[in-house]
Amino acid sequence: MHDIHLIDPVTRIEGHAKITLHLDEGGSVADARFHVTEFRGFEDFCRGRPVSEMPGLTARTCGICPVSHLLASAKAVDAIHALTVPPAARLQRQLANLGQIVQSHVLSFFHLSAPDLLLGMDADPATRNVFGLMQAEPELVRRGVRLRQFGQEVIAAVAGERIHGKGIVPGGVAEPFTTAQRDGIRARLDEALTAATDTWQLLESILDGFTREIGVFGDFPSLYLAHCRPDGTWEHYEGGLRVVDADGAIVVDQLDPADYRQYLGEAANPDSYLKSPYWKALVPDDDPRPGMYRVGPLARINVAERFGTPIADGLLDEFRSRVGRVVSSAFHYHAARILEVIASIELIGRLLDDPVLLESRVRAQGGVNALRGVGASEAPRGTLFHDYRVDGDGMVTDVNLIIATGQNELAMNRTILEIAREFVDGPSLSDGVLNRVEAGIRAYDPCLSCSTHALGQMPMSLELLDPQGRQVCEVHRH
Amino acid sequence: MTDATDRPRLRVATAWLGGCSGCHMSFLDLDEWLFDLHERADLVFGPLTDVKTFPDDVDLTLVEGAVTNEDNLELARAIRANSRVVASFGDCAVTGNVTALRNGMGEPQAMLERVYVEHPDLAGVLPTEVVPGLLPTAQPLHETITVDVYLPGCPPSADRIRTALIALLDALSNGHPLPDEWRGPEDLTFGN
Numbered sequence: 001m002h003d004i005h006l007i008d009p010v011t012r013i014e015g016h017a018k019i020t021l022h023l024d025e026g027g028s029v030a031d032a033r034f035h036v037t038e039f040r041g042f043e044d045f046c047r048g049r050p051v052s053e054m055p056g057l058t059a060r061t062c063g064i065c066p067v068s069h070l071l072a073s074a075k076a077v078d079a080i081h082a083l084t085v086p087p088a089a090r091l092q093r094q095l096a097n098l099g100q101i102v103q104s105h106v107l108s109f110f111h112l113s114a115p116d117l118l119l120g121m122d123a124d125p126a127t128r129n130v131f132g133l134m135q136a137e138p139e140l141v142r143r144g145v146r147l148r149q150f151g152q153e154v155i156a157a158v159a160g161e162r163i164h165g166k167g168i169v170p171g172g173v174a175e176p177f178t179t180a181q182r183d184g185i186r187a188r189l190d191e192a193l194t195a196a197t198d199t200w201q202l203l204e205s206i207l208d209g210f211t212r213e214i215g216v217f218g219d220f221p222s223l224y225l226a227h228c229r230p231d232g233t234w235e236h237y238e239g240g241l242r243v244v245d246a247d248g249a250i251v252v253d254q255l256d257p258a259d260y261r262q263y264l265g266e267a268a269n270p271d272s273y274l275k276s277p278y279w280k281a282l283v284p285d286d287d288p289r290p291g292m293y294r295v296g297p298l299a300r301i302n303v304a305e306r307f308g309t310p311i312a313d314g315l316l317d318e319f320r321s322r323v324g325r326v327v328s329s330a331f332h333y334h335a336a337r338i339l340e341v342i343a344s345i346e347l348i349g350r351l352l353d354d355p356v357l358l359e360s361r362v363r364a365q366g367g368v369n370a371l372r373g374v375g376a377s378e379a380p381r382g383t384l385f386h387d388y389r390v391d392g393d394g395m396v397t398d399v400n401l402i403i404a405t406g407q408n409e410l411a412m413n414r415t416i417l418e419i420a421r422e423f424v425d426g427p428s429l430s431d432g433v434l435n436r437v438e439a440g441i442r443a444y445d446p447c448l449s450c451s452t453h454a455l456g457q458m459p460m461s462l463e464l465l466d467p468q469g470r471q472v473c474e475v476h477r478h
Numbered sequence: 479m480t481d482a483t484d485r486p487r488l489r490v491a492t493a494w495l496g497g498c499s500g501c502h503m504s505f506l507d508l509d510e511w512l513f514d515l516h517e518r519a520d521l522v523f524g525p526l527t528d529v530k531t532f533p534d535d536v537d538l539t540l541v542e543g544a545v546t547n548e549d550n551l552e553l554a555r556a557i558r559a560n561s562r563v564v565a566s567f568g569d570c571a572v573t574g575n576v577t578a579l580r581n582g583m584g585e586p587q588a589m590l591e592r593v594y595v596e597h598p599d600l601a602g603v604l605p606t607e608v609v610p611g612l613l614p615t616a617q618p619l620h621e622t623i624t625v626d627v628y629l630p631g632c633p634p635s636a637d638r639i640r641t642a643l644i645a646l647l648d649a650l651s652n653g654h655p656l657p658d659e660w661r662g663p664e665d666l667t668f669g670n
């Protein structure tokens with residue numbers, strides 16, 4: 001493969017992402033690069049601020065999964081304060097994270113990807129969006145809108161607001177949970193579960209139409225990393241990490257997220273504001289690519305043996321009997337997401353039945369007892385790490401954030417390379433190729449808002465370069 | 479396309495500059511009222527659509543986020559040139575908010591060095607290829623283009639967004655100019 005340096009783009013790009021494809025001497029696609037173009041600098045400007053501000057501040061990294069940042073941040077501060085949160089607070093935080101997984105996955109499916117999946121990859125771009133879908137399938141969209149609303153209301157019950165609430169704090173949560181809140185959510189559980197299982201059936205019914213995409217959308221072996229209980233049950237909030245290989249064999253189990261630096265490295269890129277985390281044990285030199293691993297819904301269902309809830313487990317077993325124990329096509333991130341929505345709704349129901357949830361002691365108080373704290377949880381898109389160092393007064397001296405989307409960066413690059421190899425034919429690019437490449441990225445539901453930070457349906461331009469780095473062709477989505 | 483009273487459908491856009499997308503998520507928190515909105519207006523541009531170039535002849539654009547890089551600035555100017563009414567949508571657009579916290583850290587170049595060269599495990603490298611350069615400071619929207627309406631909040635609540643949208647769409651579809659009191663950065667209290 002020729003190592004090609006990018007030229008500056010000939011034309012300006014809009015939006016937050018861009019893709020470049022490199023051709024070799026023979027005219028075949030040799031490499032593909034996904035560029036993230038947004039930078040906001042949280043790791044820098046948080047320094048010098050009181051660590052107690054960090055949950056509220058870092059939630060502003062992302063309005064799509066603010067709860068994930070609130071949780072990872074609050075847990076990092078819990079570690080600095082060296083305290084244990086009260087049991088009721090632990091359950092409330094879990095409830096909020098499950099609400100978050102529901103609303104974020106529903107957004108990814110209905111608002112961002114369903115237009116592709118239901119209107120078609122080649123549908124008119126002017127109406128290939130959720131509003132076009134409202135026209136074509138109003139009842140379906142209404143179901144999705146209400147399901148997202150359900151997730152948001154679960155979040156609001158704990159956090160005080162749907163977005164950027166103040167209820168998740170260092171030491172626990174701000175307020176006890178009330179019976180009225182519990183009953184309000186409970187009253188909507190059945191509708192939510194029906195909507196989610198109907199969505200699963202819908203997705204299953206259309207999979208046959210995407211056989212070619214399933215085959216090339218990132219269907220390659222990789223490591224998978226996620227939280228997982230020692231007994232193999234799916235986990236989203238606490239405990240150790242498990243890594244499995246492409247055959248599902250456990251590589252390591254119950255890693256302490258606080259030790260992440262021992263096993264995860266981060267590489268910077270000359271052509272993206274997104275860093276590339278990698279699995280250190282597989283990287284002998286300066287090239288991070290052999291250390292590719294995947295996180296998020298697909299990784300979680302590959303890492304875990306089971307959800308531990310009856311409906312989701314039944315569907316998972318049946319899905320595995322068709323596609324295999326380890327699901328490697330990134331296209332099936334969609335399926336993994338819907339399964340997680342179902343499991344999350346079941347788990348929400350279970351938490352509501354736990355009397356501990358209503359206990360009134362919800363917050364532990366502490367001061368600086370350790371100079372470093374790491375908090376980790378499963379964000380909708382994968383494992384999220386917040387790592388803070390503070391001085392004796394609790395002022396932040398160093399911040400490192402490892403965001404789920406970043407951890408899929410190497411896999412996303414490989415995915416678009418495979419899609420391009422499958423669909424690019426000769427030196428010209430059609431809008432159809434662009435659509436497929438974009439949909440391959442969208443399968444990962446990248447949150448570029450988080451990772452430095454754009455929504456899944458990103459505007460894109462695509463550039464084809466020859467071995468000398470000269471532009472052969474450029475396509476814009478209009 | 480026309481509605482029942484034969485008025486052309488309104489063309490609404492949203493844009494995402496340097497923000498967390500929380501304002502857009504609050505827009506989606508309009509929930510089923512999104513169907514009512516869709517009755518009155520077409521959404522012609524924004525992160526929820528597949529349209530890449532900012533279109534002509536837009537009636538109302540809600541702009542989330544501060545102007546923090548060259549791409550943001552270019553898009554902000556395209557929005558102003560092609561929109562009848564531009565709204566600063568949320569605190570990042572209105573004041574700079576969290577996005578502008580980087581302004582206290584000095585030169586963008588030095589900040590990029592700290593984040594990308596000093597931090598990573600492998601040989602660090604500055605992102606300079608393909609990506610848009612950072613502006614010296616992240617600025618509120620009205621520092622770069624004229625803004626007509628301010629919708630504060632981090633994010634503005636869905637109720638506030640709905641109140642504003644109804645009022646703005648009514649005014650636009652009746653062909654009325656916006657009342658004077660909606661204009662100017664001093665008015666930061668639209669709705670409740």
Ligand code: SF4
Binds near residue numbers: 164500502542632
């Ligand atoms: S105003 Fe708040 S919610 Fe909106 S983009 Fe800025 S940080 Fe996010």
